[in-house]
Amino acid sequence: MDYLLHILVMVALYAILAGSFNLLIGFSGLFALSHAAFFGVGAYTTAILATSWGLPFPWPLFAGIAIAALVGLAIGLPALRVGGEYLVIITLALQIIAVAVMLNWTSLTGGTQGIGNVPRVWIGDLPLDTAGRFLPLAVAVAALSLWCAWRLGASPFGRALRAMRENEAAAQAVGKNVVAMKLLVFAISAGIASVAGGLYAHYIAFVSAVSFTIETTIYILAMVILGGTGNLAGSVLGAAILVVLPELLKFVDLPPDIADKLRQVMYGVILIVMLRLRPEGLLPEHDAKRARVPAGLGEGGLGPLAPPSAADGSVTVEGRDLMKSFGGIVAVQDFSIDLRRGRIVGLIGPNGAGKTTAFNLLTGFLRPNAGGVRFRGETVSGRAPHAIVRAGMARSFQDLKLFRKMTVLDNVRVALPNQRGDRLFDVYFRPWVVKAEERENLNRAMAVLRFVGLEAQAGELAENLSYAEEKLLVIARLLATGAEVLLFDEPLSGLDPGTMEGIFPIIRRLAEQGKTICIIEHNLDVIRGLCDWAVFLDEGRKIAEGTPETLIADPVLAERYFK
Amino acid sequence: MDLVLQLFVNGVINGSHYALLGVGFGIIFGPTKITHFAYGPIFAIGAYGCWATATMLGLPVAAAAVCGVLAAVLAGVLSYLWLYRPFERRGSSHLVVLIASLGLFITLENLIGILFGTDTKVIPDISPGIFLWGPVVVTSIQLWQVAALAIVALLLFAFLRWARHGKALMAMTDNGEMAQIIGIDTVRVSLIAFAVGSAVAAVPAILILLKEGATPHMGFIAVFMAFVAVIVGGIGSFKGAIIGGYAVGIVENLGMWKLPTEWQSTIAFVVLFLILLFRPSGLFGRRLR
Numbered sequence: 001m002d003y004l005l006h007i008l009v010m011v012a013l014y015a016i017l018a019g020s021f022n023l024l025i026g027f028s029g030l031f032a033l034s035h036a037a038f039f040g041v042g043a044y045t046t047a048i049l050a051t052s053w054g055l056p057f058p059w060p061l062f063a064g065i066a067i068a069a070l071v072g073l074a075i076g077l078p079a080l081r082v083g084g085e086y087l088v089i090i091t092l093a094l095q096i097i098a099v100a101v102m103l104n105w106t107s108l109t110g111g112t113q114g115i116g117n118v119p120r121v122w123i124g125d126l127p128l129d130t131a132g133r134f135l136p137l138a139v140a141v142a143a144l145s146l147w148c149a150w151r152l153g154a155s156p157f158g159r160a161l162r163a164m165r166e167n168e169a170a171a172q173a174v175g176k177n178v179v180a181m182k183l184l185v186f187a188i189s190a191g192i193a194s195v196a197g198g199l200y201a202h203y204i205a206f207v208s209a210v211s212f213t214i215e216t217t218i219y220i221l222a223m224v225i226l227g228g229t230g231n232l233a234g235s236v237l238g239a240a241i242l243v244v245l246p247e248l249l250k251f252v253d254l255p256p257d258i259a260d261k262l263r264q265v266m267y268g269v270i271l272i273v274m275l276r277l278r279p280e281g282l283l284p285e286h287d288a289k290r291a292r293v294p295a296g297l298g299e300g301g302l303g304p305l306a307p308p309s310a311a312d313g314s315v316t317v318e319g320r321d322l323m324k325s326f327g328g329i330v331a332v333q334d335f336s337i338d339l340r341r342g343r344i345v346g347l348i349g350p351n352g353a354g355k356t357t358a359f360n361l362l363t364g365f366l367r368p369n370a371g372g373v374r375f376r377g378e379t380v381s382g383r384a385p386h387a388i389v390r391a392g393m394a395r396s397f398q399d400l401k402l403f404r405k406m407t408v409l410d411n412v413r414v415a416l417p418n419q420r421g422d423r424l425f426d427v428y429f430r431p432w433v434v435k436a437e438e439r440e441n442l443n444r445a446m447a448v449l450r451f452v453g454l455e456a457q458a459g460e461l462a463e464n465l466s467y468a469e470e471k472l473l474v475i476a477r478l479l480a481t482g483a484e485v486l487l488f489d490e491p492l493s494g495l496d497p498g499t500m501e502g503i504f505p506i507i508r509r510l511a512e513q514g515k516t517i518c519i520i521e522h523n524l525d526v527i528r529g530l531c532d533w534a535v536f537l538d539e540g541r542k543i544a545e546g547t548p549e550t551l552i553a554d555p556v557l558a559e560r561y562f563k
Numbered sequence: 564m565d566l567v568l569q570l571f572v573n574g575v576i577n578g579s580h581y582a583l584l585g586v587g588f589g590i591i592f593g594p595t596k597i598t599h600f601a602y603g604p605i606f607a608i609g610a611y612g613c614w615a616t617a618t619m620l621g622l623p624v625a626a627a628a629v630c631g632v633l634a635a636v637l638a639g640v641l642s643y644l645w646l647y648r649p650f651e652r653r654g655s656s657h658l659v660v661l662i663a664s665l666g667l668f669i670t671l672e673n674l675i676g677i678l679f680g681t682d683t684k685v686i687p688d689i690s691p692g693i694f695l696w697g698p699v700v701v702t703s704i705q706l707w708q709v710a711a712l713a714i715v716a717l718l719l720f721a722f723l724r725w726a727r728h729g730k731a732l733m734a735m736t737d738n739g740e741m742a743q744i745i746g747i748d749t750v751r752v753s754l755i756a757f758a759v760g761s762a763v764a765a766v767p768a769i770l771i772l773l774k775e776g777a778t779p780h781m782g783f784i785a786v787f788m789a790f791v792a793v794i795v796g797g798i799g800s801f802k803g804a805i806i807g808g809y810a811v812g813i814v815e816n817l818g819m820w821k822l823p824t825e826w827q828s829t830i831a832f833v834v835l836f837l838i839l840l841f842r843p844s845g846l847f848g849r850r851l852r
Contacts (some may be wrong), residue, residue, distance in 0.1 A: 031658055085598060085798070086839060088661065089790050093832040096787065104825040214783065218669050225662060257681065261673040268673070271666030275659055276649065 005131035012138040013196045016145045018223040018235035020192035026229030029165030034091035037098035038190040040212030041068045042197025047115040047207045057121040061198035065191040072190030102209035114208025156421025163414045170401035174415035175389040222267040228281025291459040298446025310514035311342025321371035331357040332540045344517045346531035354540040355520045363395045364388040394483035398490045404463040412445040415480035452476045468499045488519040565698035570816045576705045578812025579712040585792025585804035587763030593736035600664040603782030604671035609635035609765025610777040614684045632765040639761025676779035683776040797845030
């Protein structure tokens, strides 16, 4: 009986670990290998504070959270600047260092001996010294920890995390501060993992470095993959299965050393087999039933985007003498452009002329080597892309960069400006504010989808859309940012004339309602039919500008264009 | 001063070892972009292959070493064909492939442990020569570690420079999509990369077997140091991997002038941390756009 209860306690502890790891890997796409280290930080902090300092529960637990979160932040700083493989190696290094410190800082950690006789948790006069007595505490703390993780994942902040996972540049382009998000989620995940460590120390009453090695990280990883990335219920299920399954090996008569190795082989094989046969896990993130959107939302329409009188042609964006070179190759030079409210400016030129580079310079995705950008009279060059979007200047990408594993609705919802649910304080301490805002935003997002004609696809995953629908979703997402200046990078390329005709009026209506618009386009018919003004770029320089008619009629430009 | 000199020489020796590991890892990572964690256990397979043929079949060490290299090559090629290739074909993300490689890592490492046991395997009756150069002591195996890097690096240089497949491998390292467009058979080049990289990995593995003996866990620190050498030197640069390996080896040994030995890997980590902080693309990497 005690044995069964012990297994349940371990399930609760590993559910905390798998859930918090899922926040990093599943929700945020940040691949860290240091989860066992954070588990260990929590365990050692509790063991040291409770044993040497006599601190009572739950204070060591809180100290562990703080220390783990700080370590997470410190390690994250350099790695998050670059990401990808670098994050893997930095966190792997942290994992090795953590174990080295546990083994070698003997005066603090007891070295290879570990720390024994960790005091039990006392509830009144009752010591929680058996599995049965400890279980309620473990379950309660696990429930609380998973609630924290779930609250985060289900909030607008969690939606932004998933957007960042799907495409970092696109997340920035809808105004998300990805660096801050990464650091926060890193600290939170580490903090929650340390809670499991604190409980573990009190429960087993002994900690030693062997429990917190890279093998433990892989063990937790197997739980996350088995259960399903991006789904916390999956992590609980994965933890339950992978705690119980190896116990079955105990019924086979094997030397303990071999049994332990077989367990590890089992985790490895489960990882590989799951990724091959069911990469989304037992409980996938996307659930078509849950994603269904109630009818009748957003019927009120978008409302006026701006006061109609605003489409007055006044200059909102001034790019001045922009220059950008990549290692000696000049991509854009002496580029100046004015964008006006209510007007559509076309940026044309042959392939490689520097059009997309110009967009990147205007929107802060690239820093110019010289020159500057002013928006409503204020210099914005030098600011981060997400800050420029929040100020009111947003762009789309030629290669779309949709958030593919998110629904159409969420692609739009994540882009809505100024969300309180992006702030963790509001997520945890003012949930009612976030909830009310979510209702409003759902309506607003549906109105945007109606505006482009995608309301019927709201619950679909973006990756299931047709190409034309993808293009519409790009427009919807850009529009949802609420930005005053919209820069479209080839919004119509690759579409058949019929679909194109459908998108024309959308863009024109945006201009009529006072948006400032700039589009990159190859199709001269589009330029003629849509734009009020055209700028011709070639070899990184502005060759000419004027009305589309005059530019197209110019034989010199025509030759450059078709050369 | 004598101590510093000895530590510096040790640093050069360890640096050669890391550089060799980094080169093997880089040969695979460069063209395929696969974060091949199973490089660690395949390194171990090289050592165990050598040990098994030397002690069980009684082959002379040189012949056994060849068997070790062949065992590693076989394991590397199979890991690409059976594990990574299906994921590539499906267009899986880097992350998925990386997790799969971790799965293979832990599976192979523990299978080695089950097959051979966890005790340290040594080849008996090997007595390396010891040389005294003034205050500095080196063994013949340590000299071999330095020589192995020189030999392997020269062979690789020639291969990458002049052989058809070597040139294709460099092209794919530079730009995989472009390589495919100009008609390079990327699957075959990937196979060659895995074969060559695994063969390179087996060389330092066998030298470690002769020096300290083999354990199932030996692959973990090997793949870690290989990874560090590549990152410090800069992804996509073979020269970088060699210099990265030496940089880490020398710094961590000189660090022991003031610090106890058990903190050795911590020093490597601090170097890594500082480099990523100030030069995110490594010492010789191309600038990230």
